Amino acid sequence: MSIALNQPAAAPALTANHAGIRRWLWTVAGLVFLMIVVGGATRLTGSGLSITEWKPITGAMPPLSAAAWAEEFAKYRASPQYQILNNGMSLGEFQFIYWWEWGHRQLGRFIGLVFLAGFLVVALRRLLPGRRVALLFGMGLLLGLQGAIGWIMVASGLEPGMVAVAPVKLTLHLTFAGLFFASVVAFATALTPQRRPETAGSPAMAWLLLALTFVQIALGGLVAGSKAGFAFNTWPMMDGALVPPGSLLFARQPFWENFVDNVALVQFNHRLGAYVLLAAALWQLWRLQRAAPRSSAARRARAIAGIVAAQAVLGIVTLLLVVPLWAGLAHQALAFAVLAMAVVHLTRLAARRADVV
Template sequence: MTTAVLTPRAPAAAGFRAEAAPRAHRAVKIWLYTLAALVVAMAAVGGATRLTGSGLSITEWKPVTGAIPPLSAEAWAQEFAKYRATPQYQLLNEGMSLSDFQFIYAWEWGHRLLGRVIGFAFFVPFLWFWWRGRIDRRLALGLLGLGLLGGLQGAVGWIMVASGLQPGMTAVAPVKLAIHLTLASAIYAGLIWLAAGLGRDRAGGALPARLKTAALALVPLVLLQIALGGLVAGSKAGLTYNTWPLMDGAVIPPASTLFAGTPWIENFFDNVALVQLNHRLVAYALLAAALLHWLDARRAAPGDRAGRRAAGILGLVVVQALVGITTLLLAVPLWAGLLHQVTAMLVLGMAVAHARLSRTAPAA
């Protein structure tokens, strides 16, 4: 009589073993798309934090203990005292009540808590899938790279907040906000890229090379537009020139307005007229690029899924443009600002998935 000995499954050499079963790919895909959805939620909560003026309500960076909010009247009093010492309180919010402070604190605390949740949702399943052999070496390296970007994103977030706590500052520096938003968008794009490529043959499909190149080129164009949107948000440029298509009676304001500051290079980051104009111009460029790409895909690859994806991108870009115009005309109400930000992430996600799928074919 023999006795079977059960041992845990060991990972393959160097800790990675590819498992090509469709079920394995499906589980990893669900995980990656869930992470991408959490990043979109993070961006939305971050947008709400900015629009409600909540981003400077927590004056310290405590990655571990900061997960616990104030739980007593004494703890709330201590946190409120720290906020009252900030320039934002002294210059903008003097006389704020404790209940008003608790409102803005809740937004910032929720934003930071969601960041911790994303970190947990990334690393724990990553270790599990790695141990079960469902992540090959290439995918693992990509995921580790995104994990490092996530850690950098947390540090950039604190650097951004710290910029708003400096003497005379009542908000974070626009450039740091733009970097924070763009880095989050890049992480989101990386998750979509990896998820869309699972179970695909890297040899590629039969699309013409120019369509593949055009599909890929849309991604950095969308990222540039998101970065410019971060500058608009950080400089509050959306609260000026609330007309469309004209800006103070002109399609393009005079150079004396666009380059009023010195040195001239700083106008690209701090001059609300130039910041808003650049956001408008890249929006027009993105709309034209999406339209031309769709027309080319219809002609060069009739009946191919690439054409339908190109049509989806064009539709989302049109919706995003309309939402952006509405947001501008209404002087950035909370609901419109958040819708504009979330739709931008949807455009980016669709563009990344389209670029990835256009370069691959279903695995045999």
């Protein structure tokens, strides 16, 4: 993102417009963050397959009568998840999981409306240069694609013999949510004036941290999708060893299936990703503390290292406690807090070299 951060004092109208755009973008980012938490709760409560149809418009209305509830329950009873996993579920139990999924979908619709409304104001009033409006339009397409991926994910869990969504498609859904969230945070950050110019820090290192954060979020998606967090609930040992034997990690055929469906390898990769990300965050902190300990970059590096360390500890606690709801949600939320901080850090460092309005 290469929007100038130091606007001249002689342009109050432009500054005011940017302030409004920033408020809109940070609101969208906050809603997406909330969506991540609600989505995690929907998954952990087993609610994601309770609505078996995708109706982007009419689906916004929930059942409003006993007959409508009976019809929705009948559709769910025809699903593999009910027949294999939840046979005998009462209507009240179904309503509990239904409301979680319904709320998740409505929040997605609301985010889409908020983004669309803000985009139309920016575009019609020409509050930003055309290329920035085009970038916002692309972000809107990414948001729409995310909704479609969400349904593709749900549809995978409605296939015969399935009781949950496919891990790869859940990971894709989570990763695209991260991409949209990151783009909103980057755009908002780039429009925010800096109090002091950047004097230290390497964009290359910031890019590495951001890439590692995305990889770790994707690995976490595979853990969630395969329910790998409910196995091997010890640390630092895993199945009695720091590095489990290859016969456990690569027990499936074909070989590539182990990376998405073998809970041992899926969890082990997520552990390794956490170690690498923490090491990178600490390495960046060490370098900046030595070079410019009072710089803005160093302060952000301290914050990033601190929150990555907290996330690692929370991940261990979540594993040892066998993924209670509160810990699973906190772990997912903190992952996106790390992502937001990594994006802000990179955007600030990249803007130091930018030289446009």
